[in-house]
Amino acid sequence: MKILISNDDGYQAPGLLALHDALADLGQVEVVAPEHNNSAKSNALTLHSPLYVHEAGNGFRYVNGTPADCVHIALTGYLGWRPDLVVSGINNGANMGDDTIYSGTVGAAMEGYLFGIPAIAFSQVEKGWGHLDAASARARELVQQVIAQGLDAQRPFLLNVNIPNRALPDLGPFEICRLGRRHAAEKVIPQSSPHGQTMYWIGGAGPAKDGAEGTDFHATTQGRVSVTPLQVDLTDHKSLRDWSARLERFQGVR
16 A cells, blocks of 8 residues: 655645655655745645745655645655545645635645545644544554445545544444535734834634535534545536526527
C-alpha cells in the first residue's frame, strides 16, 4: 500500500504529524505538504512562479506552494510512483457545508481524485487540536476499512470527513451525510494600514443555515464522525433542459 499525505496547515502542523504517525505502518507513506499555512486556497495551482521542494529533518517534503500544488507535483513526476490513496489533513477546524468549496484540505484530496486516485480529507470540527489523538485514531480506522474493502483505481472516490473534538470513548460512529449550508459570511473587517490606506480582512464564516438531520453539521453536533462522498461535476443537470429552451428562444429572435 502506497499512501501520499498532504494538508493545508503546513508540513509542521500537529494534525499532519498525528495523521502520518497513525498511518505510518500501513505501507509506504510519504508526506508532501505546503511550507506555510495555505488555508482556504481551495484547488489553486501556482502557474506564474517556480515551485521548490525541500526535505525536512523528519523526511517530510515541503513545497512553497498550495496544497493542490503539493499533490500535483507529487503525482506528475516528483515521487516517481503512483500512490494507492491520497489523504489530506488533519485540518485545524471544520470543513463542512460550503467550507468544502474554499478548503485547501479538500483541495489537496481533490487533486488526487482528479488524477483518478481514491482520496480522503480529514478535519477536526473545532480549532486548537483538542483530542487530536482520538481524531487520528478514527482517521486510521477509516483508512483501514477502505483498504480492507479494496481500492479500485477504476472507481476512485473523494470523501470529506469531519471529526468532533472529543475523547475516543465519547466519539460516535461514522455517519454518511450530505453537506449542509452556511449563512453568508460575516462582514469584511476594515483597518487602516501604517501608511494610511484602508485594508480589509475577510470576515468569519456564517453559522449553519441548513444543519438538519442528515447533514454533516447535524452529525458532528451529535458527536458522530461525518463522512460525505464528494463529486467534482458542478453541472446543474436539472436545469439543462430549461436553459436549452431559453437559449433557443433567445436565438430565435435574433
